[in-house]
Amino acid sequence: MTNNIYLLKWIREMEELVTPEKVIWINGSEIQLENLRQTACRSGDLVKLNQEKLPGCYLHRTNPNDAARVESSTFICTKSKEEAGPTNNWMQPKEAYKISYDLAKGSYKGKVMYVIPYMMGPVGSRFSKIGVEITDSVTVVLNMAIMTRTGQKVLDALGDSNDWVRGLHCSCNLDPEKRYVFHFPEDNTIISLNSNYEGNALLGKKCLALRLASYKGEKENWMAEHMLILGVQKPDGEIIYICAAFPSACGKTNLAMLIPPEMYKEKGYKVWCVGDDIAWLRKGKDGRLWAVNPENGFFGVASGTSEKSNPNAMQVTKKNTIFTNVVQNLDDNTVWWEGMDKNPPSHALDWKANPWDGKTSKQNGAHPNSRFTSPAKNCPSLSEKFDDPDGVPISAIIFGGRRAQTTPLVYESFDWNHGVFVGSVMSSETTAAATGKIGIVRHDPMAMLPFCGYNMSKYFQHWLDMGKFIGNKAPKIFNVNWFRTDDNGNFLWPGFSDNLRVLEWIINRCEDKTSANKTPIGYVPFASDINIQGLDISNSQLDSLLTVDNDLWKKEVQNIESFYEKFGDELPAELKNELSKLKERLQY
Numbered sequence: 001m002t003n004n005i006y007l008l009k010w011i012r013e014m015e016e017l018v019t020p021e022k023v024i025w026i027n028g029s030e031i032q033l034e035n036l037r038q039t040a041c042r043s044g045d046l047v048k049l050n051q052e053k054l055p056g057c058y059l060h061r062t063n064p065n066d067a068a069r070v071e072s073s074t075f076i077c078t079k080s081k082e083e084a085g086p087t088n089n090w091m092q093p094k095e096a097y098k099i100s101y102d103l104a105k106g107s108y109k110g111k112v113m114y115v116i117p118y119m120m121g122p123v124g125s126r127f128s129k130i131g132v133e134i135t136d137s138v139t140v141v142l143n144m145a146i147m148t149r150t151g152q153k154v155l156d157a158l159g160d161s162n163d164w165v166r167g168l169h170c171s172c173n174l175d176p177e178k179r180y181v182f183h184f185p186e187d188n189t190i191i192s193l194n195s196n197y198e199g200n201a202l203l204g205k206k207c208l209a210l211r212l213a214s215y216k217g218e219k220e221n222w223m224a225e226h227m228l229i230l231g232v233q234k235p236d237g238e239i240i241y242i243c244a245a246f247p248s249a250c251g252k253t254n255l256a257m258l259i260p261p262e263m264y265k266e267k268g269y270k271v272w273c274v275g276d277d278i279a280w281l282r283k284g285k286d287g288r289l290w291a292v293n294p295e296n297g298f299f300g301v302a303s304g305t306s307e308k309s310n311p312n313a314m315q316v317t318k319k320n321t322i323f324t325n326v327v328q329n330l331d332d333n334t335v336w337w338e339g340m341d342k343n344p345p346s347h348a349l350d351w352k353a354n355p356w357d358g359k360t361s362k363q364n365g366a367h368p369n370s371r372f373t374s375p376a377k378n379c380p381s382l383s384e385k386f387d388d389p390d391g392v393p394i395s396a397i398i399f400g401g402r403r404a405q406t407t408p409l410v411y412e413s414f415d416w417n418h419g420v421f422v423g424s425v426m427s428s429e430t431t432a433a434a435t436g437k438i439g440i441v442r443h444d445p446m447a448m449l450p451f452c453g454y455n456m457s458k459y460f461q462h463w464l465d466m467g468k469f470i471g472n473k474a475p476k477i478f479n480v481n482w483f484r485t486d487d488n489g490n491f492l493w494p495g496f497s498d499n500l501r502v503l504e505w506i507i508n509r510c511e512d513k514t515s516a517n518k519t520p521i522g523y524v525p526f527a528s529d530i531n532i533q534g535l536d537i538s539n540s541q542l543d544s545l546l547t548v549d550n551d552l553w554k555k556e557v558q559n560i561e562s563f564y565e566k567f568g569d570e571l572p573a574e575l576k577n578e579l580s581k582l583k584e585r586l587q588y
């Protein structure tokens, strides 16, 4: 399939290391993938679902100890610890390679070594990057074939270049004590051991498209961000593109696939999805910031997804999808998860394959981080720019988190540097997407805490530098919070499709069509500028959503100060300055 000497040499070395029974190159053909699906069904890795109701769909159950990302086992392995910075786990490359090779040695015995050439980004785009992943897991191959562009066309694009990312994945025996996701940004290499959970094992996604790409972007004047990309088509037909960063499992897929409320549809609004998780951003020929989605599919959270929360995602999952850790309905061999509807099956298997009755069982049937892997082209609202090699021009960047208090529904930063400050102090309650306690408020700068492949202080500086590089054509930066609650813990904002009402305000601000209330934290909407027509929201509820409480913000400042201490003197002066200005505005 290729004569690339660098690639062939590496494959030979890896073959000698892992000693498989045979080697299969993934050419991306449907015949080959269908054979692999059959292999996976025979081995029990996949369960074939009802092909009339869910054509091309399969169920995958992970090992129960392996159902989410493990941040404690994720390492950045650079020569100096400083390069990884204070927010990443670091290991000496030499030590990490030794651990890796000891565990990998002979671990494919009796197995097939699959070689997956893949591309992140559209074929022919200057944004795109090539990787090659070696794996012993058929499910990983099938997931990669959905999430990336794979096969011969990638090798053709690679030619004889040595500019590609080496990725070795070994399932070993899924021992959580020996689970490692190692990144070697200086060597363009990723090694993942003892996990088959997609977030740890699909090496194109978090590992290449965020961790290694963010490292590269800093050196090459571009950015890799944990952001969805969407286009809002206005009644006049113009489409405004927006990127938004939220921590894992905070509704990025829902926002990316939003369907406008009836009233907005009637006016002629449409929302187009370009991507739901990752954006690569570069300065375009016109001087603006342009974004592409490097992925080719969606790896969405199933739990909570419903016809109400995300009808487009429900549509996305109806064909050619791999479901992970959901309930299997034994009556008609389909799937179910908590939050899908109020009609759980009573004759079913839970995500661990134990008999489960949705009417009487006390325990959840699906894992809270249950997932679907689906081709992007299944999305009814997929943007026609999805495959565009140039991507789309970005007018606004949104940061957001899950905060019960303090943060208003939406506010706009005063300028780029203040926007970078707002992103750098983002915090959110933790979710089931990573192992560990759920619901703890933690700082998650730009939603990149688990994904930034280098020193976070340098990353902040890179954001500040990009602002200078783009100058007055830079997008405006906003912060949103869909999750604010009243004193009884009830959500104040309906969320989901009604979030378009907030996007409308954001677009009006970008187009200078509306004024705003200047508060100590930024520009907050006047209540009369958020359209609540048709919503069951009182004026006092809206006021609460837009309130900036000085006392709570003074507490927030203390949290920010202790978070910033982590970075010591390396914290960019601009951010220290923004913090001082915030304190002044709060009249400390």
Ligand code: OXD
Pocket: 069, 199, 247, 248, 249, 277, 299, 433, 434
């Ligand atoms: C994801 C995550 O799977 O952020 O996208 O964990």
Ligand code: MN
Pocket: 226, 248, 249, 277
């Ligand atoms: Mn994500």
